[in-house]
Amino acid sequence: MKIVSAEFVMSNSDVAKCPGGSLPEYAFIGRSNVGKSSLINMLMQRKNLAKTSGKPGKTQLINHFLINENWHLVDLPGYGYARVSKKDKKTFQKFITQYFEKRKQLVLGFVLVDCRHEPQPVDLEFMQWLGENQIPFAIIFTKADKLKPNALKANIENYQKKMLESWETMPNYFITSSSKGYGREQLLDYIDAINLEIGALQRA
Ligand code: GDP
Numbered sequence: 001m002k003i004v005s006a007e008f009v010m011s012n013s014d015v016a017k018c019p020g021g022s023l024p025e026y027a028f029i030g031r032s033n034v035g036k037s038s039l040i041n042m043l044m045q046r047k048n049l050a051k052t053s054g055k056p057g058k059t060q061l062i063n064h065f066l067i068n069e070n071w072h073l074v075d076l077p078g079y080g081y082a083r084v085s086k087k088d089k090k091t092f093q094k095f096i097t098q099y100f101e102k103r104k105q106l107v108l109g110f111v112l113v114d115c116r117h118e119p120q121p122v123d124l125e126f127m128q129w130l131g132e133n134q135i136p137f138a139i140i141f142t143k144a145d146k147l148k149p150n151a152l153k154a155n156i157e158n159y160q161k162k163m164l165e166s167w168e169t170m171p172n173y174f175i176t177s178s179s180k181g182y183g184r185e186q187l188l189d190y191i192d193a194i195n196l197e198i199g200a201l202q203r204a
Pocket of ligand 1: 036177
Protein backbone atom coordinates (compact mmCIF):
# COMPACT_ATOMS: atom_id res chain seq x y z
CA MET A 1 0.00 0.00 0.00
CA LYS A 2 1.26 3.43 -0.88
CA ILE A 3 0.54 6.13 1.68
CA VAL A 4 -0.95 9.04 -0.20
CA SER A 5 -2.39 10.92 2.72
CA ALA A 6 -2.33 10.73 6.51
CA GLU A 7 -4.29 13.27 8.51
CA PHE A 8 -5.00 13.72 12.17
CA VAL A 9 -8.75 13.53 12.80
CA MET A 10 -9.41 13.78 16.53
CA SER A 11 -8.40 12.80 20.04
CA ASN A 12 -10.72 11.83 22.84
CA SER A 13 -11.15 9.47 25.74
CA ASP A 14 -14.72 8.44 24.98
CA VAL A 15 -15.36 5.71 22.44
CA ALA A 16 -18.84 7.13 21.81
CA LYS A 17 -17.25 10.31 20.45
CA CYS A 18 -14.92 8.58 18.01
CA PRO A 19 -15.51 9.24 14.29
CA GLY A 20 -18.76 7.95 12.82
CA GLY A 21 -19.00 6.20 9.46
CA SER A 22 -17.86 2.73 8.57
CA LEU A 23 -14.22 3.05 7.57
CA PRO A 24 -12.20 0.06 8.77
CA GLU A 25 -9.91 0.84 11.63
CA TYR A 26 -6.68 -0.59 13.07
CA ALA A 27 -5.55 0.21 16.59
CA PHE A 28 -1.97 0.28 17.85
CA ILE A 29 -1.30 -0.38 21.49
CA GLY A 30 1.56 -1.38 23.75
CA ARG A 31 3.49 -0.43 26.83
CA SER A 32 4.90 3.09 27.05
CA ASN A 33 8.22 3.42 25.27
CA VAL A 34 7.67 0.29 23.16
CA GLY A 35 8.22 2.41 20.04
CA LYS A 36 4.60 2.96 19.01
CA SER A 37 4.89 6.58 17.94
CA SER A 38 8.08 5.87 16.04
CA LEU A 39 6.40 2.94 14.27
CA ILE A 40 3.35 4.97 13.27
CA ASN A 41 5.56 7.75 11.94
CA MET A 42 7.68 5.19 10.06
CA LEU A 43 4.61 3.52 8.53
CA MET A 44 3.21 6.86 7.43
CA GLN A 45 6.62 8.29 6.51
CA ARG A 46 5.98 11.35 8.62
CA LYS A 47 8.26 12.80 11.22
CA ASN A 48 5.65 13.92 13.67
CA LEU A 49 2.28 12.42 12.98
CA ALA A 50 2.30 10.52 16.24
CA LYS A 51 4.05 12.32 19.03
CA THR A 52 7.18 10.56 20.22
CA SER A 53 8.14 11.30 23.74
CA GLY A 54 10.52 10.18 26.41
CA LYS A 55 7.78 10.64 28.97
CA PRO A 56 5.70 7.52 29.55
CA GLY A 57 1.98 8.10 29.55
CA LYS A 58 2.04 11.41 27.75
CA THR A 59 -0.53 10.48 25.17
CA GLN A 60 -3.52 9.46 27.23
CA LEU A 61 -6.11 9.64 24.50
CA ILE A 62 -7.61 7.68 21.62
CA ASN A 63 -6.10 9.35 18.56
CA HIS A 64 -7.66 8.85 15.13
CA PHE A 65 -5.80 9.36 11.88
CA LEU A 66 -7.39 9.10 8.45
CA ILE A 67 -5.16 7.25 5.99
CA ASN A 68 -5.58 7.46 2.22
CA GLU A 69 -9.11 8.63 2.95
CA ASN A 70 -10.19 5.02 3.32
CA TRP A 71 -9.12 3.68 6.70
CA HIS A 72 -8.41 4.86 10.22
CA LEU A 73 -5.23 4.28 12.13
CA VAL A 74 -5.77 4.60 15.87
CA ASP A 75 -2.99 5.46 18.25
CA LEU A 76 -4.02 4.30 21.73
CA PRO A 77 -2.35 5.27 24.98
CA GLY A 78 0.42 3.08 26.29
CA TYR A 79 -1.40 0.75 28.62
CA GLY A 80 -0.48 0.39 32.18
CA TYR A 81 -2.68 -0.74 34.96
CA ALA A 82 -5.18 1.50 36.66
CA ARG A 83 -5.73 0.84 40.32
CA VAL A 84 -9.40 0.23 40.90
CA SER A 85 -9.75 -0.78 44.51
CA LYS A 86 -8.09 -0.67 47.86
CA LYS A 87 -7.29 -4.33 47.51
CA ASP A 88 -4.97 -3.30 44.72
CA LYS A 89 -7.00 -5.16 42.16
CA LYS A 90 -5.73 -4.12 38.79
CA THR A 91 -7.41 -3.64 35.50
CA PHE A 92 -6.66 -2.03 32.17
CA GLN A 93 -7.70 1.57 31.78
CA LYS A 94 -11.43 1.51 31.31
CA PHE A 95 -11.63 3.66 28.24
CA ILE A 96 -9.18 1.37 26.47
CA THR A 97 -11.17 -1.78 27.20
CA GLN A 98 -14.35 0.08 26.27
CA TYR A 99 -12.79 1.11 23.00
CA PHE A 100 -11.99 -2.51 22.13
CA GLU A 101 -15.36 -3.79 23.31
CA LYS A 102 -17.53 -1.17 21.67
CA ARG A 103 -15.80 0.12 18.59
CA LYS A 104 -17.63 -1.55 15.73
CA GLN A 105 -15.29 -0.23 13.06
CA LEU A 106 -12.29 -1.88 14.69
CA VAL A 107 -10.94 -4.59 12.43
CA LEU A 108 -7.82 -5.55 14.33
CA GLY A 109 -5.55 -4.45 17.13
CA PHE A 110 -1.79 -4.45 16.80
CA VAL A 111 -0.11 -5.24 20.10
CA LEU A 112 3.42 -3.87 20.12
CA VAL A 113 6.12 -5.73 21.96
CA ASP A 114 9.78 -4.76 22.33
CA CYS A 115 11.69 -7.65 20.75
CA ARG A 116 14.52 -7.33 23.28
CA HIS A 117 12.46 -8.25 26.31
CA GLU A 118 11.17 -11.47 27.81
CA PRO A 119 7.40 -11.81 27.40
CA GLN A 120 5.91 -9.31 29.83
CA PRO A 121 2.89 -10.25 31.99
CA VAL A 122 1.01 -7.07 31.09
CA ASP A 123 1.27 -7.82 27.35
CA LEU A 124 0.33 -11.47 27.80
CA GLU A 125 -2.63 -10.54 29.98
CA PHE A 126 -3.80 -7.94 27.53
CA MET A 127 -3.67 -10.42 24.63
CA GLN A 128 -5.48 -12.95 26.80
CA TRP A 129 -8.17 -10.38 27.43
CA LEU A 130 -8.44 -9.63 23.69
CA GLY A 131 -8.78 -13.35 23.01
CA GLU A 132 -11.46 -13.81 25.64
CA ASN A 133 -13.37 -10.95 24.08
CA GLN A 134 -12.88 -12.31 20.56
CA ILE A 135 -11.08 -9.22 19.37
CA PRO A 136 -8.66 -10.03 16.54
CA PHE A 137 -5.09 -8.91 17.00
CA ALA A 138 -1.60 -9.33 15.62
CA ILE A 139 1.73 -8.80 17.36
CA ILE A 140 4.32 -6.28 16.22
CA PHE A 141 7.83 -6.80 17.53
CA THR A 142 9.59 -3.44 17.64
CA LYS A 143 13.22 -2.25 17.64
CA ALA A 144 14.53 -5.27 15.73
CA ASP A 145 17.66 -3.29 14.77
CA LYS A 146 18.74 -3.43 18.41
CA LEU A 147 19.42 -7.18 18.31
CA LYS A 148 21.77 -9.31 16.27
CA PRO A 149 19.94 -11.73 13.95
CA ASN A 150 20.55 -14.77 16.15
CA ALA A 151 19.41 -13.04 19.31
CA LEU A 152 16.34 -11.74 17.51
CA LYS A 153 15.47 -15.21 16.26
CA ALA A 154 15.94 -16.69 19.75
CA ASN A 155 13.71 -14.04 21.33
CA ILE A 156 10.93 -14.53 18.79
CA GLU A 157 11.09 -18.29 19.30
CA ASN A 158 10.97 -17.78 23.03
CA TYR A 159 7.92 -15.53 22.63
CA GLN A 160 6.20 -18.11 20.45
CA LYS A 161 6.88 -20.79 23.02
CA LYS A 162 5.35 -18.64 25.74
CA MET A 163 2.30 -17.82 23.61
CA LEU A 164 1.73 -21.48 22.81
CA GLU A 165 1.33 -22.21 26.51
CA SER A 166 -2.06 -20.51 26.31
CA TRP A 167 -2.86 -20.22 22.59
CA GLU A 168 -3.44 -22.98 20.07
CA THR A 169 -1.52 -21.13 17.40
CA MET A 170 0.81 -18.18 17.35
CA PRO A 171 -1.08 -15.03 16.29
CA ASN A 172 0.14 -13.31 13.14
CA TYR A 173 3.23 -11.29 13.92
CA PHE A 174 5.53 -8.76 12.30
CA ILE A 175 9.14 -7.90 13.00
CA THR A 176 9.84 -4.20 12.65
CA SER A 177 12.41 -1.50 13.12
CA SER A 178 11.37 2.11 12.85
CA SER A 179 14.90 3.34 12.47
CA LYS A 180 15.62 0.93 9.60
CA GLY A 181 12.14 0.78 8.10
CA TYR A 182 11.92 -3.01 8.54
CA GLY A 183 8.47 -4.52 8.31
CA ARG A 184 6.86 -1.45 6.79
CA GLU A 185 5.80 -3.04 3.54
CA GLN A 186 4.60 -6.26 5.18
CA LEU A 187 2.44 -4.37 7.66
CA LEU A 188 0.94 -2.02 5.11
CA ASP A 189 0.28 -4.89 2.70
CA TYR A 190 -1.39 -6.86 5.48
CA ILE A 191 -3.73 -3.94 6.24
CA ASP A 192 -4.33 -3.39 2.54
CA ALA A 193 -5.27 -7.04 1.98
CA ILE A 194 -7.79 -6.95 4.83
CA ASN A 195 -9.26 -3.66 3.58
CA LEU A 196 -9.68 -5.15 0.10
CA GLU A 197 -11.42 -8.18 1.58
CA ILE A 198 -13.76 -5.99 3.60
CA GLY A 199 -14.49 -3.89 0.50
CA ALA A 200 -15.29 -7.01 -1.53
CA LEU A 201 -17.61 -8.32 1.19
CA GLN A 202 -19.40 -4.98 1.38
CA ARG A 203 -19.96 -4.98 -2.36
CA ALA A 204 -21.15 -8.60 -2.46
P1 GDP B 1 6.16 5.10 22.46
O1 GDP B 1 6.20 5.63 23.87
O2 GDP B 1 5.72 3.66 22.42
O3 GDP B 1 5.42 5.95 21.49
O4 GDP B 1 7.70 5.02 21.98
P2 GDP B 1 8.56 6.01 21.07
O5 GDP B 1 8.20 5.82 19.64
O6 GDP B 1 8.49 7.39 21.64
O7 GDP B 1 10.00 5.36 21.25
C1 GDP B 1 10.60 5.21 22.52
C2 GDP B 1 12.12 5.24 22.37
O8 GDP B 1 12.57 4.12 21.60
C3 GDP B 1 12.62 6.47 21.63
O9 GDP B 1 13.83 6.86 22.23
C4 GDP B 1 12.85 5.97 20.21
O10 GDP B 1 13.84 6.69 19.53
C5 GDP B 1 13.26 4.54 20.44
N1 GDP B 1 12.86 3.68 19.31
C6 GDP B 1 11.61 3.50 18.86
N2 GDP B 1 11.59 2.63 17.83
C7 GDP B 1 12.87 2.26 17.62
C8 GDP B 1 13.52 1.38 16.67
O11 GDP B 1 12.89 0.75 15.80
N3 GDP B 1 14.87 1.24 16.79
C9 GDP B 1 15.60 1.88 17.73
N4 GDP B 1 16.91 1.67 17.75
N5 GDP B 1 15.03 2.73 18.61
C10 GDP B 1 13.69 2.91 18.58
